[in-house]
Amino acid sequence: MPDADNRCRLVLILPEGEDIAQRAAMLEGALKGGDVASVILPQYGLDDGQFQKHAETLVPIVQKAGAAALVAGDTRVAGRAKADGIHVAGGIEELAETVEKFTPRLIVGGGNATDRHKALEIGEVQPDYVFFGRIGGDIKPEAHPKNLALGEWWASMIEIPCIVLGGTDPQSALSVAETGAEFVALDRAVFADPAQAPHVVAAVNALLDEKAPRFEE
Template sequence: MTEPEDRCRLVLIVPDDADADRQAKLLAEALSGGDVASVMLPQYDLDDQAFQKRAEVLVSIIQDAGAAAIISGDSRVAGRAKADGLHLAGSLEELGEAIEKFTPKLIVGAGGASERHTALEIGELRPDYIFFGRFDGDIKPEAHPKNVALAEWWASMIEIPCIVMGGSDAESVVVAAESGAEFVALRTAVFAHPEGPAAAVARANALLDEKAPRFED
């Protein structure tokens, strides 16, 4: 699989699912559909032990497909599951401590940037990426205009890569990519797609291949 390094790439967010086997099957299907840079694994309502058990299975599936596995919120689970990274959306203090402790062994990224001032405070800590939006923010077909605007502002002036949350329709990747963001995150658009997750990833990548602006070297 070739990686389109010169354009916006996909990040997947695994949806909540009480059925671990079904969740793993859908994830494997999604990853078979084409290029995916990384996959975010939120804990949802699982207790720590159950989350670790679930993460160990999913991390293996993600890494076997050539993507990076990012655990949301729990550095212990990230370590035990041998994930590639850690996503934090809490306090600046927590983020700073994690960056100091785990970089460069783990990718350490940050959410919670709902406006410019907070984003700049996060940027001063030098995370590996910043995430604009919420994991469950794909409630409309299109990406939220506020998140797209933040990504456009950020990408125009800051070198730290950004991820912008897409909408519930795979077509939303186009506007997200046009912001200049390095990555667009999808959840419902992939895992609830009527033709299945693989078809959704293939469609999103085809749109990005055709319409996403190319990055300069």
């Protein structure tokens, strides 16, 4: 298997759902498809108690597959579920506090970088990664042009890795890779039909193996 460490890698965002067993099966299936760097597990509409139960089931599945489990939502849930990291969906103050409190014990990254100025402000608090896009924002087949442009600008200039949200078409992963971004996040592209998730993950990895630019050592 080609080395995925020297090219853009896949990050999965698990879609919302109430049924833990269904979500666990969907996630397990996707992770069998091939290389996944990390999985973001958002809280969505779950209350903290429900989210805790989901996280305690889902985090070990991610870790068993060799990926990092990033919990987006309640930081106490992340701690109790022994997640690898926290994805901060809120603003810069929340991100700064989370970085200060949990780095380097946990991976801490975040988004809401809607323009260059905000992205640089986020970079100043030294997260482990910056996320371009918003969870649930993958509504078109292609990645949002603004996120691609921000990812390209960031990757060419800043050492902190970035994750750029792709679109609903798995092929959009390549346009993200071509920006130089270290990671592409996919949600609907992989999970729209859970039965197909392993095949989509395999296909995206094959596409990136074949066509994604390689990072210099």
